[in-house]
Amino acid sequence: MSKKTMGIHHITAIVGHPQENVDFYAGVLGLRLVKQTVNFDDPGTYHLYFGNEGGKPGTIITFFPWAGARQGTIGDGQVGVTSYVVPRGAMDFWKKRLEKFNVPFTIMERFGEQYLEFDDPHGLHLEIVEREDGEVNHWTFGDVTPEVAIKGFGGATLLSTQPIRTAELLEQVMGLELIGKEGDFARYRSTADIGNVIDLKLTPIGRGRMGVGTVHHIAWRAIDDQDQLDWQQYVAANGYGVTAVQDRNYFNAIYFREHGEILFEIATDPPGFAHDESLATMGEKLMLPTQFEPQRAQIEQALLPIKIRNLD
Numbered sequence: 001m002s003k004k005t006m007g008i009h010h011i012t013a014i015v016g017h018p019q020e021n022v023d024f025y026a027g028v029l030g031l032r033l034v035k036q037t038v039n040f041d042d043p044g045t046y047h048l049y050f051g052n053e054g055g056k057p058g059t060i061i062t063f064f065p066w067a068g069a070r071q072g073t074i075g076d077g078q079v080g081v082t083s084y085v086v087p088r089g090a091m092d093f094w095k096k097r098l099e100k101f102n103v104p105f106t107i108m109e110r111f112g113e114q115y116l117e118f119d120d121p122h123g124l125h126l127e128i129v130e131r132e133d134g135e136v137n138h139w140t141f142g143d144v145t146p147e148v149a150i151k152g153f154g155g156a157t158l159l160s161t162q163p164i165r166t167a168e169l170l171e172q173v174m175g176l177e178l179i180g181k182e183g184d185f186a187r188y189r190s191t192a193d194i195g196n197v198i199d200l201k202l203t204p205i206g207r208g209r210m211g212v213g214t215v216h217h218i219a220w221r222a223i224d225d226q227d228q229l230d231w232q233q234y235v236a237a238n239g240y241g242v243t244a245v246q247d248r249n250y251f252n253a254i255y256f257r258e259h260g261e262i263l264f265e266i267a268t269d270p271p272g273f274a275h276d277e278s279l280a281t282m283g284e285k286l287m288l289p290t291q292f293e294p295q296r297a298q299i300e301q302a303l304l305p306i307k308i309r310n311l312d
Contacts, residue, residue, distance in 0.1 A: 003234050004175030008153050008195030009219040009251070009267040010049075010060035011082055014072065015122040016212045018046050018065035018306045024120050025050045025061070027311035028101050029084075030144025033283040034273045035250065036306070039064055043292050044302040049250075052152055053139035055273040055282065057221050058195035059152030064216065067304060072211025074125060076161040076204045077261030079215035081125040083115075083154035085194065088130050090148040091116060097143070101311070110199070111180060111187050123213025129154045134194035142312035155197030156218060157185075160260025163202045169258050170198060173238050174220065192221070207261075219253070219265035228252060231266045249276070249289050283308075 015021045025031045034055035039045040045066060051059035061082065074080055086094060094116055098105050105118040116128040134151035144150075160166035167186060170176045176188035176198060188198040208214060222228035228245065232254050235242045242256040251267040258264055273282050286303070288296055 001230070001234055001237075002175065003173075003231060005190055005220040005231075005266070006196075006223075007058060007190035007192035007221060008156065009057045009221040009265075009269070010062055011079060011153070011156065011215060011218050012062040012064070012265075013082075013124055013215045014069070014210065014212055015063050015065050015120070015124070016069065017067040018048065018063075018304050020121045021048065021063050021065050022306050022308060023311060025063075026141060026308050028097070028103070030139070030141045030149055031061075032139045032141070033308055034060070035283055036286045037249070038286075038288060038292065038299060038303075040248065040289065043288075043295065043299050046303060046306070048306075049273065049283075052137040052150075054279065056152070057267075057269050058134075058192060059137070059150075061153075065304075066212065070211045071123065072214035073209040074123070074159070074214055075206045075208030076159045078159055078208040079156045079218050079262070080159040080201065081117075081127055081157035081199075082215065083127050083129055083156060083197070084150045085131045085134055085152060085154035086128055086148060086150055087136070088132060091128070091130055093148040094128050110185065111182055120213075124215070127154075133196070142310045151194060153195035155195060155199065157199045157201060158218075158260070158262060159201050159205060159208065160258075160262060161204055161207060162260045163200060163204065165259035166262065167200055167202075169260075170200065173235065173240075195221075217255070217263035217265050219267040222266050222268045224268055224270060225252060228254060228266055228268050235266070 031050040034051050035049040037047050039047045048063045137149040137151050138146050180187050185199045190196045240256045246253045253267050255265050
């Protein structure tokens with residue numbers, strides 16, 4: 001058996017104060033807060049999901065916000081940079097928007113593409129690139145309209161303690177195609193039209209330390225539950241220790257740590273984010289899984305209040 005992932009399902013990171021997180025990803029970047037819930041392993045902490053108007057796989061970045069937590073260090077064993085893709089011709093809008101909100105940025109080129117590089121308020125490395133791929137995001141928030149809105153992930157840059165082993169995994173297990181090398185990077189592509197480009201740094205830079213401003217894991221797409229079970233068997237057969245299936249309410253998940261020490265998840269596309277609230281209203285209130293509903297009052301009291309604010 002051989003398999004090919006369609007690409008990135010979601011990326012999950014650790015950040016600081018939740019209101020600062022919401023202000024940046026909704027207020028500045030114009031993403032939709034598609035789900036307010038809690039960390040199932042730590043229900044006193046939010047789990048916030050941002051994406052396109054429908055919360056589709058390949059557009060979702062999720063956060064565990066811990067106000068006052070220790071700052072992490074971006075390094076090997078992590079996703080180093082999260083890339084967002086915008087429509088052709090939108091780059092000038094994003095330069096001006098970052099300037100408007102006093103977000104420093106640099107411009108660089110990689111594999112013939114121009115990137116706008118910047119950090120979020122808690123130190124996560126982000127970048128924006130223009131591409132034709134990916135459907136238009138019809139979500140409008142503030143001055144961010146569908147003509148310029150982030151469509152979803154362009155991809156990610158991986159930092160590995162053993163780049164050769166990670167390269168083997170990307171090609172031989174995850175089924176990505178090596179499309180080129182440039183300088184200290186190898187570029188891989190999946191079959192999807194979004195969340196489909198992975199750049200692997202070929203030289204280690206030093207081990208990362210988990211904390212605020214770092215990516216916790218990267219999740220890859222499985223078509224459905226059966227496809228995920230096939231992935232579970234396939235990953236294990238290739239020598240990786242993989243977890244049992246875990247119900248995350250909006251998808252099912254399995255996890256394994258690859259040999260370069262990056263935590264990988266494989267998540268199902270269904271059921272998605274609109275199964276416990278309507279597509280029109282999702283993200284507006286705190287949603288809890290059934291097991292935590294009896295504790296709602298205590299959980300709400302423990303969480304810092306957040307508000308989606310139009311900063312324009």
